[in-house]
Amino acid sequence: MIMSFMTDLLTEGFKKSQSLPDYLQDELAAQLIEDIEND
Numbered sequence: 001m002i003m004s005f006m007t008d009l010l011t012e013g014f015k016k017s018q019s020l021p022d023y024l025q026d027e028l029a030a031q032l033i034e035d036i037e038n039d
Contacts, residue, residue: 006014017028 009038020028
Protein backbone atom coordinates (compact mmCIF):
# COMPACT_ATOMS: atom_id res chain seq x y z
CA MET A 1 0.00 0.00 0.00
CA ILE A 2 1.28 3.44 -0.91
CA MET A 3 1.30 5.93 1.96
CA SER A 4 -0.96 8.96 1.65
CA PHE A 5 1.75 11.47 2.61
CA MET A 6 3.68 11.07 -0.65
CA THR A 7 3.40 13.70 -3.33
CA ASP A 8 1.18 13.03 -6.32
CA LEU A 9 4.21 12.73 -8.58
CA LEU A 10 5.92 10.17 -6.35
CA THR A 11 2.67 8.19 -6.11
CA GLU A 12 2.36 8.21 -9.90
CA GLY A 13 5.95 7.04 -10.24
CA PHE A 14 5.36 4.09 -7.93
CA LYS A 15 2.15 3.15 -9.75
CA LYS A 16 3.92 3.21 -13.11
CA SER A 17 6.87 1.23 -11.76
CA GLN A 18 4.56 -1.70 -10.96
CA SER A 19 4.54 -2.60 -14.66
CA LEU A 20 8.34 -2.96 -14.76
CA PRO A 21 10.01 -6.37 -14.46
CA ASP A 22 10.99 -7.33 -10.91
CA TYR A 23 14.70 -6.75 -11.50
CA LEU A 24 14.05 -3.16 -12.65
CA GLN A 25 11.74 -2.52 -9.70
CA ASP A 26 14.53 -3.73 -7.41
CA GLU A 27 17.10 -1.49 -9.14
CA LEU A 28 14.76 1.49 -8.84
CA ALA A 29 14.10 0.77 -5.17
CA ALA A 30 17.79 0.35 -4.38
CA GLN A 31 18.64 3.63 -6.09
CA LEU A 32 15.84 5.48 -4.29
CA ILE A 33 16.94 4.12 -0.92
CA GLU A 34 20.56 5.05 -1.63
CA ASP A 35 19.56 8.56 -2.69
CA ILE A 36 17.47 9.06 0.45
CA GLU A 37 20.20 7.74 2.75
CA ASN A 38 22.79 10.03 1.14
CA ASP A 39 20.58 13.12 1.20
